[in-house]
Amino acid sequence: MTPQIYLFILLSISSCFGCFFCQSVLPKIEEDIEKLKADFNSSQSDVAEGGSIFTERLKSWTEATEKKIILSQIISMYLKMFDNIGPATDKLHVKNIHNALHTLSNSLTESFKKVKDLMELAKLPMNDKKIQRKAVNELFPTLQKLLLDHPTTHIKRKRSQNQKRKCKC
Numbered sequence: 001m002t003p004q005i006y007l008f009i010l011l012s013i014s015s016c017f018g019c020f021f022c023q024s025v026l027p028k029i030e031e032d033i034e035k036l037k038a039d040f041n042s043s044q045s046d047v048a049e050g051g052s053i054f055t056e057r058l059k060s061w062t063e064a065t066e067k068k069i070i071l072s073q074i075i076s077m078y079l080k081m082f083d084n085i086g087p088a089t090d091k092l093h094v095k096n097i098h099n100a101l102h103t104l105s106n107s108l109t110e111s112f113k114k115v116k117d118l119m120e121l122a123k124l125p126m127n128d129k130k131i132q133r134k135a136v137n138e139l140f141p142t143l144q145k146l147l148l149d150h151p152t153t154h155i156k157r158k159r160s161q162n163q164k165r166k167c168k169c
Helices: 003-017 019-024 026-040 064-083 086-090 092-107 109-123 129-149 153-168
Strands: none
Touching: 026 092, 064 092, 064 109, 092 109
């Protein structure tokens, strides 16, 4: 990945937490990332093959709360990467990046819980009869919550048209 991609991810993260992170840590992190890139020979041509890993996924997450969810998952992936890179973790710049990611991860714990919820939902055995009975039992409250929290414009339009008709009487 290019330095711009790393900066984009870190700036996206820092935008969720205000400018403090950006002003105090980001310049040092940028230097440390440059050193890390040198450690990994990330300027080789094969790095560009297949496109980006994280930044493309960030584009479709537009709201701040949504971004926190995806960023919490991305940060956890980076932390897993740092746990698996071996002897490079002894280097100061790697420790600095790891600490910054860990700090950000701690501030994203609520969003990470939401990711875990999504992952658990994806694992539900929907062919299990007991799960199906429970799901059917929860269907109306789920739909009700969805429709009340996010009314469609079509429903709004009908409601406003009915009010206009009532007013003309």
